[in-house]
Amino acid sequence: MIPTxxxxxxxxxxxIELVDxxxxxxxxxxxxxxxLLDRDDTGEHLPPTIWQCEPSWRDKxxxxxxxxxxCQAGCLVCSTYSLARWAGYDETLLxxxxxxxxxxxxxxxxxxxxxxxxxxxxxxxxRYDKWLLGQExxxxxxxxxxxxxxxxxxxxxxxxxxxxxxxxxxxRPVDQHFVLAIHYEPPCPEGSIEDDLLxxxxxTGTYTNALTYFNPAWLxxxxxxxxxxxxxxxxxxARVWEVVR
Ligand SMILES: [Ca+2]
Numbered sequence: 278m279i280p281t282x283x284x285x286x287x288x289x290x291x292x293i294e295l296v297d298x299x300x301x302x303x304x305x306x307x308x309x310x311x312x313l314l315d316r317d318d319t320g321e322h323l324p325p326t327i328w329q330c331e332p333s334w335r336d337k338x339x340x341x342x343x344x345x346x347x348c349q350a351g352c353l354v355c356s357t358y359s360l361a362r363w364a365g366y367d368e369t370l371l372x373x374x375x376x377x378x379x380x381x382x383x384x385x386x387x388x389x390x391x392x393x394x395x396x397x398x399x400x401x402x403x404r405y406d407k408w409l410l411g412q413e414x415x416x417x418x419x420x421x422x423x424x425x426x427x428x429x430x431x432x433x434x435x436x437x438x439x440x441x442x443x444x445x446x447x448x449r450p451v452d453q454h455f456v457l458a459i460h461y462e463p464p465c466p467e468g469s470i471e472d473d474l475l476x477x478x479x480x481t482g483t484y485t486n487a488l489t490y491f492n493p494a495w496l497x498x499x500x501x502x503x504x505x506x507x508x509x510x511x512x513x514x515a516r517v518w519e520v521v522r
Contacts, residue, residue: 298466324363324437324457327355327370328482339374343386347374353388353455355479356439357401357518360457363437364400364520373397391415391516401518415517420451423502423509426472430461432517437477441514444480446492451513454480458487458515461508470506487511 329335335348347355347370358366358373366373377383382393392403403415417428419441432438437457444454462473474487491511495501501510 294466302465322363323459323484324359324477326477326482326484327359327479329355329479331482334371337371339377340383340386341378342383345386350386352479353439353516356455356457356477357388357394357516359477359479360437360439360518360520361394361398361401364398365522366398366400391518394518400521402521403518415519417515417517418513419509419515420513423505424512426461426463426506426509429458429508429512429515432515433458433461436518436520439516439518440474440476440487440512441516442487442490442511443492443513444490446490446511447494453513454490455516456480456487458512459484464506470501470504472506472508474508474512 329351330348336346338344339347339351339354345351351374354374354377355370358370361373368376376397377388377394380390380393380396382388382390382397384390388394394401394403417425419425429438429440437459439455440458441451442454442456444452456479457477458474459477460475462475464470464472476485476487477483478485478489488507488511491507495510
């Protein structure tokens, strides 16, 4: 009996680790299926996929103050629209953009006044006061520090979150691009840098992974501090609207 007990003691930690890894891999795979089904395991609908280069609007300007078109620079308008639809908004993308104009949310081609999204969709509230974990506002800058994973997971438990990535990760300056984050996958195995983030990317109009914007060269170029995960390095900011139902 003694050898059996010893063997059990030896392999138990390995089995626990194995089950933990399997659980995370199954969860990651499940979310790929949820994306296909357009809903997750709680029955919650995923935010709809919106393709900014859809032929019926790709060449139209989204702001009355700019000639920039949806296909050229409509990622934030499309990401917020997907979030609004998730929150209950029931108009078309073109009506969304038109109403953002009426609400004076744009300055030139930029959605400079995120608080003016609320008059267009009452369910999306931009809060300048601190509300996330008592330490962050709605505008989150991760360009000079790694992503607060605790904050990201907390916000994603409440709703999808608009996040910023570098559209051209091979070049050093951040080429601002917005996508809608849906579900975070913690590092697997635990303690590694191998995490992932399910997103809705308006550039492709699909559900995909944030690590499509991860540059493998970052692993060796000194821009990733030890222990910083791939998602932490990939996201450069967040725009957090509180969803009120
Ligand atoms: Ca770049």
